[in-house]
Amino acid sequence: MKRNKFRWLTLLLITQFVIASFLPVYAEENVENKPIQIYVNDVQIELSTEPISKNGTILIPLRSLLESLNMNVQWNSEEQKINIYKNNLEVELKINSSTALVNGEEVKLSHPPILEKSIVYIPLRFISEVVGGTASWDGVNKVINIYIPVEEKPQQTSIVKNGKTIYTNEEVVVKDDVVFIPVNKLSEIIGIKANVSQDLKSVSIVKDGDSLVLEAGSNLAVINQVTVETDFKPFVHNNKLFVPSQFVGDLFGFTVTWNDETRQLFFYSRASMFDLEIIKKYPAVTNIPQLVPEENVMPIEGRRLLVSDNPETLDNLSFPNYEAVLWSDRVQSDEDKIDYRTYAYHVNKTGNTIKLGINITNYSDTNEIEIVDLRGSGKESSDGWSIIDVGVKIAELSISDKLPAIDLNNTVVGKGESITLDYFFANHEHLISFLHEFSVEKKSGTGPLDYELRIVACKDKSSDLSRIHGPLLKANDVHPRGTWNYSEIYAELPVYKVGDKDYSYSISNGFTDHWFSAENSFEQDKGTRDNKGHFGVKYRVKIPIENKDEKPRKLLIRLNPRGGLYAGAVRTPGGDYIITPMNAFYEVSNMMEYTVEEDKDELEFVIMHAGGGHLPVSINILTIYTLEDVIKK
Structure with a gap:
C-alpha cells in the first residue's frame, strides 16, 4: 500500500506540473468563454454543462465524465461525499476537501471537488489518471483528450454442471488462472442466495447456513463471520459484479475447473449425499399387507401444510x-x-x-x-x-x-x-x-x-x-395441490403379538388414511388435488406389542414398497436414518431392531416419504428367534 501511495503522490505532482504548464495557453485562448470538447478514446462525450476552471485546474461535471468511463458513483448529500468504484479501484472525494482516498490511501488534490448550482465538479486530471489513463489539453482547439486502457473483454463460454451443459455463450473473465463470473449467474448454477448491494460494491452469499461476503476491489473475504485474505479481487464490469467461480464454488460444495482449449467452465457437486446413516436394503418378499384400520388414523393439527405440485x-x-x-x-x-x-x-x-x-x-x-x-x-x-x-x-x-x-x-x-x-x-x-x-x-x-x-x-x-x-x-393432472389445516398424520396399528408371522400393514394407501384429500383442503374451488402419497407430511406410527414368551424378545421392523420405487427418511427410538430407494414388492429395508422387555410395550417412529417416490409402503414385523429357541421349538 505504501508503494501505491507513493505512486499516486508522484502522479499528482506530475499532474499539477502539467496543469501549470497549460495555464498560459488556457488564459490566452480565454477558454472560459468558449465551448470545450471532451473526447474519451477518440469518442466525444456529451456534457450536462460546460467545464469550468478554478485556480488553474479544469473541473468537469462529475456525471458526464463518470458515465463515459463506465464508473459507478454514489453521492451522499448529507456528508457531501462522492464514492467512485471501478473494478479494483475505489475513490472517495468530499466537496471542498483537497484530500481524497484512493483504495484507502490519502492523496492530496490540486483542487477540491466543488458543488455549483446543484452540479458536482471534479478535477479532470485526477479522475482520468486514477483509472490508469492519460489526459491532455489542446489549448488551440479547446479539446480535452482522455485515453483509458481498454479492459480485458469477457470470453464467451459454455457452463457444464454435473456433466450436462446448462448454459451457452455466457460471459467469464480469466485472470491469472482465476475464472471470474457474474455473481448472479453463479447463484443460479450452484444454488446460492446472492444479495448484491445497490452500488455493486459488495455481495452477501448464503446457502444452508453458511455465509460469504465479498467486496469489489478488496482481497478480503468474510467466511461465516471470519475475515480471510485471498489472492483475488472481485470487480465490476458492465454493471455486473464478477466473483471468482473456483473460490465461491469450493466454499459451497462444488469443484470448478476451466478448460482453456474448449472455453468450458465445469461445475461438479462434491457434497456428501446424506448426513444420516443409510438403512441397507435386501431382496425379500413379504406377505400381502392389510390396510391400516381407518378408525385408528387421524390428523395432528397444529401446522398447516401447503403443497404445490400441480x-x-x-x-x-x-x-x-x-x-x-x-x-x-x-x-x-x-x-x-x-x-x-x-x-x-x-x-x-x-x-x-x-x-x-x-x-x-x-x-x-x-x-x-x-x-x-x-x-x-x-x-x-x-x-x-x-x-x-x-x-x-x-x-x-x-x-x-x-x-x-x-x-x-x-x-x-x-x-x-x-x-x-x-x-x-x-x-x-x-x-x-x-x-x-x-x-x-x-x-x-x-x-x-x-x-x-x-x-x-x-x-x-x-x-x-x-x-x-x-x-x-x-391444475392439469393428478399431482397433489392444496392447503390443509394439519401437516402430520397419526396411525395406531393393531397389536403385534410376538411370534406373529403375518403382520403387515400399508400406510399412505390412499383409502383408509386419506386425510389429505382434495375435499379436506381449503379453497377447493381453486382446483385442489389429492395428496394420497402424503408428500411434505410427517407420518407418525404407533405399534402396541404383546409378549407372552415370558422373556425379552427381539423384533425386526421392515419396510416394503407396494406401489413402485420408494425412499424416504425415518426417526426411530435409536436415531434418524435414510430409507434407501427400493423397488416394489421384492426389496425390503430393515428399518430397526427392537427388544421387547415386558409383556406389553409400544413402539413409535416417524416417516417422511421422499418426493418422487411411489406409495403405499408396507410396515412388516418379524420376531427374531435364536438358534436355541428354534431347537426348543
Whole structure:
C-alpha cells in the first residue's frame, strides 16, 4: 500500500506540473468563454454543462465524465461525499476537501471537488489518471483528450454442471488462472442466495447456513463471520459484479475447473449425499399387507401444510404467461399465529431458467404481520435421479429437524405490503423442490389476520417475486395441490403379538388414511388435488406389542414398497436414518431392531416419504428367534 501511495503522490505532482504548464495557453485562448470538447478514446462525450476552471485546474461535471468511463458513483448529500468504484479501484472525494482516498490511501488534490448550482465538479486530471489513463489539453482547439486502457473483454463460454451443459455463450473473465463470473449467474448454477448491494460494491452469499461476503476491489473475504485474505479481487464490469467461480464454488460444495482449449467452465457437486446413516436394503418378499384400520388414523393439527405440485411440469402450455402463482393460501383468521410447512415440487420445461419462490401479502389495514422462525431448503436435480438428490435429501433435513435457518432482511410485513420469503432457480429440464417451516404472527395492531401466502414462478430470473399475485395456474393432472389445516398424520396399528408371522400393514394407501384429500383442503374451488402419497407430511406410527414368551424378545421392523420405487427418511427410538430407494414388492429395508422387555410395550417412529417416490409402503414385523429357541421349538 505504501508503494501505491507513493505512486499516486508522484502522479499528482506530475499532474499539477502539467496543469501549470497549460495555464498560459488556457488564459490566452480565454477558454472560459468558449465551448470545450471532451473526447474519451477518440469518442466525444456529451456534457450536462460546460467545464469550468478554478485556480488553474479544469473541473468537469462529475456525471458526464463518470458515465463515459463506465464508473459507478454514489453521492451522499448529507456528508457531501462522492464514492467512485471501478473494478479494483475505489475513490472517495468530499466537496471542498483537497484530500481524497484512493483504495484507502490519502492523496492530496490540486483542487477540491466543488458543488455549483446543484452540479458536482471534479478535477479532470485526477479522475482520468486514477483509472490508469492519460489526459491532455489542446489549448488551440479547446479539446480535452482522455485515453483509458481498454479492459480485458469477457470470453464467451459454455457452463457444464454435473456433466450436462446448462448454459451457452455466457460471459467469464480469466485472470491469472482465476475464472471470474457474474455473481448472479453463479447463484443460479450452484444454488446460492446472492444479495448484491445497490452500488455493486459488495455481495452477501448464503446457502444452508453458511455465509460469504465479498467486496469489489478488496482481497478480503468474510467466511461465516471470519475475515480471510485471498489472492483475488472481485470487480465490476458492465454493471455486473464478477466473483471468482473456483473460490465461491469450493466454499459451497462444488469443484470448478476451466478448460482453456474448449472455453468450458465445469461445475461438479462434491457434497456428501446424506448426513444420516443409510438403512441397507435386501431382496425379500413379504406377505400381502392389510390396510391400516381407518378408525385408528387421524390428523395432528397444529401446522398447516401447503403443497404445490400441480402442474408438476411447467412448460409453455401449462405456464403460458410471464409469471404465475402455482398455489396460494388466502387467510382471514382471528388467530394471532399460524404455523406452516410448505412443500413445492416442479419440473421446468419452459426452455429457459425460471425463478420460483414463496411470497406473502398482508391485506390488513389494521395490523402488521411478521414471519417468525423461517427455516427451509431447496434442491435441484438434472440427472433424472430426483428421488435421491432431491426427495430424500429434503426428507432427511425435515425428519432430523435440520432445515437451515433463513435470515430475512425484513421479517415484518406492513399494511398492504408484500415480501419474498425465499427463492430458487431451476434450469431448463431440471426439477426443483423446496420445503419450508415458519410462522405468520400478528406483530402489531388490531383485527384479524388477513393475508395470502403463495408459491410463485417467473420466467425473468431478475424479477422481484414479491410483486407476483397472479394468475393462478390451472391444475392439469393428478399431482397433489392444496392447503390443509394439519401437516402430520397419526396411525395406531393393531397389536403385534410376538411370534406373529403375518403382520403387515400399508400406510399412505390412499383409502383408509386419506386425510389429505382434495375435499379436506381449503379453497377447493381453486382446483385442489389429492395428496394420497402424503408428500411434505410427517407420518407418525404407533405399534402396541404383546409378549407372552415370558422373556425379552427381539423384533425386526421392515419396510416394503407396494406401489413402485420408494425412499424416504425415518426417526426411530435409536436415531434418524435414510430409507434407501427400493423397488416394489421384492426389496425390503430393515428399518430397526427392537427388544421387547415386558409383556406389553409400544413402539413409535416417524416417516417422511421422499418426493418422487411411489406409495403405499408396507410396515412388516418379524420376531427374531435364536438358534436355541428354534431347537426348543
